[in-house]
Amino acid sequence: MKGDYLGELEELVFLTISSLQQGDAYGVAIMNEIFEQTGREVNIGALHSVLKRLESKGYLKSKMGGATAERGGRRKRYFVVTPLGKKVTDEIISQKLQLYERVLGTTIKIL
């Protein structure tokens, strides 16, 4: 569908949130996880922009969490994947797998 596709950074952020434990995905944690997994430093502005876009598309939903002293008393916004987002994750994975299978010429099985 037009407008439903994900950009490269959107896909990276989205998959990172999906991989994080539920209730752990907030701005800085997502940034750190992306850095640990891919070695890529994401700008906080780009990250929040992407999060807002994914939320407006209905793939994510957010809720405010607790405040800590190191955040100057500001609360965290935790993101979780919606059922629509889960469906999109499955589609992304199956599309990528199909392409890799064509490249490799063999069938890839997910354990």
Added chain:
Amino acid sequence: MIVDPPKWADGFLRWYCHPELLEDIQGDLYELYCYRLQRYGRRYADVKFVWEVLMLCRFSLLKNPFERKKQVPLALEQEGASPPSLNVWHMPTWNDILFETRNKDYGAYVIRNAYGGNMLLGFSVVLLLWIVIFAWWWIKFKH
């Protein structure tokens, strides 16, 4: 720990950032600032904070200057408050009335108070006009 990033940059962020997103964005920036302060020192943390505030200035995160703020009178927030009458708090404009009627909680009362008054006034004017015209016709043609 006291988080004390450059004040002008923090103020700039508060000025342009959308209020709904400000709290968590500011919190993330403070958390990163705190981490860099402990690990790399104040100078590096300050420079990175300012850079990130400037990089955050994106169209999708900006405050909308044309967005109407929801004006809920203070009395409504208290439990058991009576339904509002717009005249008590401010002189309503048509836009105010239209905006307030969309509220699920007290929209009906706004319609009753604002439109009800207008309809009564309109009816009174029509009735007065009818009496005047009838009186003029009665005087002119009957006598």
